[in-house]
Amino acid sequence: MPPTDYDLIIIGAGPAGSTTARFAAEAGLRVLLVDKRQELGAPIQCSGAISGHGLAAAGIDADPEFIHEAIYGFAIYDQEGERTVHDYRLLKPDEYGAAEGKKPLGYVVDRRRFDRYLMTQAERAGAGVWLKTEGLGYQPTDDGHCTVSLRRYNQDLRLTTRVLVGADGLQSQVGRWAGLQTHIKITELAGCLQFIVDGVETEGLLEIVTGHEWAPGGYAWVFPKGHGYAEIGLGVIATMTDKPAQWHLDKFIRQSFFRRRFANSRVLEVQGGGVPLAAPLRTQYADNLILVGDAARHVNPITGGGLHTAVAGGKIAADFLIGHLGDGLPLQDGALRAYQTLWLEELGEKMWKLYGIKTDIFHNMNIQQRDRQLYATMSDYFSPTSEFKKI
Amino acid sequence: MSKQQPVLFSIGWNACINCGACVAICPQEAGFVSPFDTIAVDRPCDIACLLCEAICPVDTITHVPVLQQVAQPALATALRRTRSAPPTHPGEL
Ligand SMILES: Cc1cc2nc3c(=O)[nH]c(=O)nc-3n(C[C@H](O)[C@H](O)[C@H](O)COP(=O)(O)OP(=O)(O)OC[C@H]3O[C@@H](n4cnc5c(N)ncnc54)[C@H](O)[C@@H]3O)c2cc1C
Ligand code: SF4
Numbered sequence: 001m002p003p004t005d006y007d008l009i010i011i012g013a014g015p016a017g018s019t020t021a022r023f024a025a026e027a028g029l030r031v032l033l034v035d036k037r038q039e040l041g042a043p044i045q046c047s048g049a050i051s052g053h054g055l056a057a058a059g060i061d062a063d064p065e066f067i068h069e070a071i072y073g074f075a076i077y078d079q080e081g082e083r084t085v086h087d088y089r090l091l092k093p094d095e096y097g098a099a100e101g102k103k104p105l106g107y108v109v110d111r112r113r114f115d116r117y118l119m120t121q122a123e124r125a126g127a128g129v130w131l132k133t134e135g136l137g138y139q140p141t142d143d144g145h146c147t148v149s150l151r152r153y154n155q156d157l158r159l160t161t162r163v164l165v166g167a168d169g170l171q172s173q174v175g176r177w178a179g180l181q182t183h184i185k186i187t188e189l190a191g192c193l194q195f196i197v198d199g200v201e202t203e204g205l206l207e208i209v210t211g212h213e214w215a216p217g218g219y220a221w222v223f224p225k226g227h228g229y230a231e232i233g234l235g236v237i238a239t240m241t242d243k244p245a246q247w248h249l250d251k252f253i254r255q256s257f258f259r260r261r262f263a264n265s266r267v268l269e270v271q272g273g274g275v276p277l278a279a280p281l282r283t284q285y286a287d288n289l290i291l292v293g294d295a296a297r298h299v300n301p302i303t304g305g306g307l308h309t310a311v312a313g314g315k316i317a318a319d320f321l322i323g324h325l326g327d328g329l330p331l332q333d334g335a336l337r338a339y340q341t342l343w344l345e346e347l348g349e350k351m352w353k354l355y356g357i358k359t360d361i362f363h364n365m366n367i368q369q370r371d372r373q374l375y376a377t378m379s380d381y382f383s384p385t386s387e388f389k390k391i
Numbered sequence: 392m393s394k395q396q397p398v399l400f401s402i403g404w405n406a407c408i409n410c411g412a413c414v415a416i417c418p419q420e421a422g423f424v425s426p427f428d429t430i431a432v433d434r435p436c437d438i439a440c441l442l443c444e445a446i447c448p449v450d451t452i453t454h455v456p457v458l459q460q461v462a463q464p465a466l467a468t469a470l471r472r473t474r475s476a477p478p479t480h481p482g483e484l
Contacts, residue, residue: 045410137421171411171428176421183418191412191448238445245448272448274412 016293194233
C-alpha cells in the first residue's frame with residue numbers, strides 16, 4: 001500500500017482530540033492534530049469540573065498549571081433550597097481533604113490552560129500540532145486511505161491519512177462530512193450560560209440546584225473558581241421554556257433562595273454553550289473516520305459533564321487505533337465499527353443507562369413529581385454509593 | 392418541524408458568545424456555518440425550522456423570510472447587508 005502523510009489526522013484539539021493524539025503518538029503512530037483556534041479553550045464554554053479519577057484514568061497529572069480549585073464534594077438543592085450534601089472530607093476523612101497525604105475528589109480546571117496542557121502533552125509525545133488550521137472536508141480513496149482538506153493561515157492543503165478522527169466538539173462538522181446524523185434534538189440540547197463572579201462565597205463543593213422554576217429541563221450550578229471567585233450558571237431545554245438561558249440566569253440570581261448570597265456578585269466573565277443531554281451517536285464511525293468526545297455526543301446525559309468522557313473516550317479511541325492500524329486491518333466498509341463496540345463496552349453502555357434514567361425523568365409531565373425525581377436522582381448520583389461513580 | 396419558506400438568518404454579534412449551540416441543533420448538512428462558530432448568515436436556509444433561534448442562550452438570532460422566486464432583490468439586499476461575514480465553505484473536497 002502506498003504510504004500516507006499520516007496515520008491519523010485529528011480535527012479538534014480539545015480534551016478528546018489531544019488525549020487521542022497523545023496516546024497514539026506515544027505508541028509510535030504518525031499523528032497530526034489540528035485546531036482552527038488561535039488559543040485553545042477560548043472562548044471558554046465550560047465550567048471545568050472533572051473528577052480526580054477521571055484525570056488519573058487518562059494518565060493526566062493534576063498539574064497546578066490548569067487547576068483553579070480543588071473540590072471535595074457536592075451539594076444538591078431542591079427548588080426551595082433544601083439540600084443533600086456529600087462532603088467527602090466528612091464521608092471519607094482518611095482519604096479526602098486538603099491536608100498532607102489526602103487528596104481532593106476533583107477539580108475545577110481552567111479550560112484555556114487545561115486544553116493547552118493536553119495539547120502540549122500530545123506534542124511532547126511526538127504528535128504534530130497545528131493551530132489556526134481548519135478542517136474542511138475528507139474523501140475516502142480507493143486505496144483504502146483518505147484525503148483530508150485543511151486550511152492553514154489561508155493556505156489550502158490536502159493531506160493523506162489512514163484514519164481521520166473527528167474530535168471537533170459540539171458543533172462537529174466532521175461526522176456530517178460522512179453523512180452521519182449528528183444534529184441533536186431540541187429536547188436534548190441544553191442552552192447554557194454562566195458568569196464568573198466575584199463576591200460569592202463557596203465551600204469546596206460543587207453545588208447543583210434543581211427545580212423547574214430555576215432551570216426548566218436542566219439545572220443551575222454554583223462552582224468554586226479559585227482565588228475567591230465562583231461560577232454561577234444554568235442550562236435550560238428550549239421546549240420547556242419560551243425564555244433564553246440568559247433570562248433564567250438573571251432570574252436565578254435575583255429571585256432564587258440564593259439571592260442574598262448573590263447580592264454582591266460582580267460579573268467578571270460571560271461564558272456559555274450547548275450541552276447535549278442526549279444519547280451517544282448511534283453511529284460514530286464511517287469509512288476511514290471515527291468520532292470522539294462531544295462530536296460523538298460522549299456526554300453524561302444526567303450531569304452534562306463531558307470532560308471525563310472526552311479524555312476517557314480519547315484513550316479508548318487511541319487504544320483501538322493503535323491495535324487496528326498496527327495489525328494493518330481494513331479501514332472502510334464498516335471495519336471501524338469495532339471502535340464503537342469497544343467504546344460501548346468500556347463507557348457507552350453506562351451512558352446509555354444514564355440516558356434511560358434521564359429520559360424517564362423528563363418524560364414525566366407532572367412538574368412537581370419531575371422535580372422530586374430529578375432532585376432524588378442527582379442526590380443519589382453524587383453519593384459515595386452511586387453505581388455511576390466512575391463516569 | 393414546519394415546512395416554511397426559506398429564511399435568511401441574522402445574528403446580533405454584540406450578544407453572540409460564539410458558543411456553537413445553533414450549529415449543533417441545525418439539521419442542515421455540513422458547511423451551513425459561519426467563521427464565528429454560528430449557523431450561516433450569508434445564504435438562505437430552506438429548512439427554516441428555527442431551532443437555532445430557540446436554543447440560543449442569549450436570544451440573538453433573528454430571520455427574514457426569503458421568497459425564492461419573487462423576491463430575489465430582497466435576497467440581494469439582505470445578502471449585501473451580511474456581506475461583511477466572509478463566505479463559508481461546503482464540507483466536501
Ligand atoms: C456551559 C458549559 C459548561 C460545562 N461544564 C462542564 C463541566 O463542568 N464538566 C464537564 O465535564 N464538562 C462540562 N461541559 C462539557 C464540556 O465542555 C465538553 O463536553 C468538552 O469540552 C468536550 O471536549 P471535546 O474535546 O470533545 O470538544 P471541545 O472541547 O469542544 O473541542 C473541540 C475543538 O475542535 C476545534 N474545532 C472544531 N471544528 C474544527 C474544524 N473544522 N477544524 C479544526 N478545529 C476544529 C475547536 O476549535 C475546539 O478546540 C460544559 C459545557 C458547557 C457548554
Ligand atoms: S447559539 Fe447564539 S450565542 Fe451561540 S453561537 Fe449561535 S448565535 Fe451565537
